[in-house]
Amino acid sequence: MKLILGSQSPRRRELLSQAGLDYEILIPDADEKQITSSDPKTKVIETARLKSSVLTVDDNSVLLTCDTVVSHNNIIYEKPATVEDARQIIKALSGSTHEVYSGVILKSRGLEEIISDRTEVTFYELSDDEIEEYVNTCEPYDKAGGYGIQSFGAVFVKEIKGDYNTVVGLPLSKVYRALKKYNL
């Protein structure tokens, strides 16, 4: 069997490579706005399923698609669209704990397997200057919740509970274990 990663995310590619997996890449072009669930776990699974549904692979392949969101005080944060958006998100996350949800769909021969994971991240209290400097870099804008734990955003983090890679965008341990049965 062959693994196909349905993602444009460089982080997801790096994580699969880190686990020694070989894969080909397809890029899903899905309209994620049609997924309106207000529950973060449901939302990431439904969005990963939508990404899967717009890609076609042969019967000798396993297709992996994924979605990641940040959830804080019942608000779901995706990628910030503007500097003001990023500023508001990072301000909201400052000095408190949020959850990062990643949902994965593995699809092979029309059958799907769902993997989901949740990691808690606590941020230090951040000053307005610190936030202003960060939102004026390009780092927040391709990342759910407007920060990158694997980049400069690491310095905001006081504590993390759960799989670090779920925050980076792929629950690698769970995915690796689930992929064992496919004889890749």
Ligand SMILES: Cc1cn([C@H]2C[C@H](O)[C@@H](COP(=O)(O)OP(=O)(O)OP(=O)(O)O)O2)c(=O)[nH]c1=O
């Ligand atoms: C919280 C957080 C998110 N992220 C990233 C992971 C995801 O790439 C991105 C969330 O957007 P997604 O919509 O999950 O993924 P994507 O658009 O980057 O890629 P694709 O849909 O093609 O698979 O945020 C980080 O890189 N670091 C972090 O600390």
